[in-house]
Amino acid sequence: MKLEGRDGDAALREWLQLLKPRVISLVVFTGLAGMAVAPRWPSVPMGLIILACICVGAGAAGAINMWYDRDIDAVMRRTSVRPIPDGRVLPESALIYAIVLAVLSVVVLWLATNLLAASILAFSIFFYSVIYTMWLKRSTPQNIVIGGAAGAFPPMIGWAATMNSLDVLPVVMFAIVFLWTPPHFWSLSLYACKDYEKAGIPMLPVIKGPRYTRWNILIYTLILSGITLIPSITGECGWFYTTCASLLDVGFLYFAVKVLGDRQDQKGFSLDGDRPAKRAFRYSLLYLFLLFCGLLIDRVLLA
CATH class of the missing domain: 1.20.120 (Four Helix Bundle (Hemerythrin (Met), subunit A))
Known part of the structure; x- marks a missing residue:
């Protein structure tokens, strides 16, 4: 079992794996749906910025999840090959990487759209990283029921980013x-x-x-x-x-x-x-x- 990583050996794919790309694809799609069904559409460049912020924010939350769960990921067969437990990325580097991406996604969405959308994005990152990962996941069998809210915010973010309302x-x-x-x-x-x-x-x-x-x-x-x-x-x-x-x-x-x-x-x-x-x-x-x-x-x- 390896818990110490060497960032120098980490390729781009390892840093991308930290973002949980398969999860992100569904998150971005539901965010796109929320944006597209709104009465008013953003311009194409603005729409791409909104989706990019949702993508990066969700990825940052996923990376924090991987950083915190590195001990149990190392035990489970399904997750033992993730970059941190497999020793390809240092835990400290993964955390810094995640925090920088989280802050960047929220600030850019705020500057590009409005405070409401940025606030929902910030809360969704906090909810998944802290409420679900650090508290619910290891403390209650209802972890998925309550924690499911974390992945349900993207449609609201997409709508709010275009309408500045819900x-x-x-x-x-x-x-x-x-x-x-x-x-x-x-x-x-x-x-x-x-x-x-x-x-x-x-x-x-x-x-x-x-x-x-x-x-x-x-x-x-x-x-x-x-x-x-x-x-x-x-x-x-x-x-x-x-x-x-x-x-x-x-x-x-x-x-x-x-x-x-x-x-x-x-x-x-x-x-x-x-x-x-x-x-x-x-x-x-x-x-x-x-x-x-x-x-x-x-x-x-x-x-």
């Missing part, structure tokens, strides 16, 4: 991502349960058991399905979004039921290698992308 739609988009996060991550935690237990992270299946987690995946998916239809009920979106949301919700519920009905032993652990949970996790990624695509098409192309 409205019902960006708040609903926040709620959608917020409620999508638990079934998404709990599906992952079902088949990564041993890793989390080894690292001492109180994920729901570790503390409450797999069967309890399966029921919660279904319950949160049902709640999410209701929330996704609020834009249709309030008249913010039309038939296209309503159709997309309904079909995608049916799909998510199908996978959630499959997770619940997975062949289990007496403790609730899967007898089939958690294949339903893995399929539900992959579908959840596609679900959020397609749902927001439907929202964009409805609001932008069919308006």
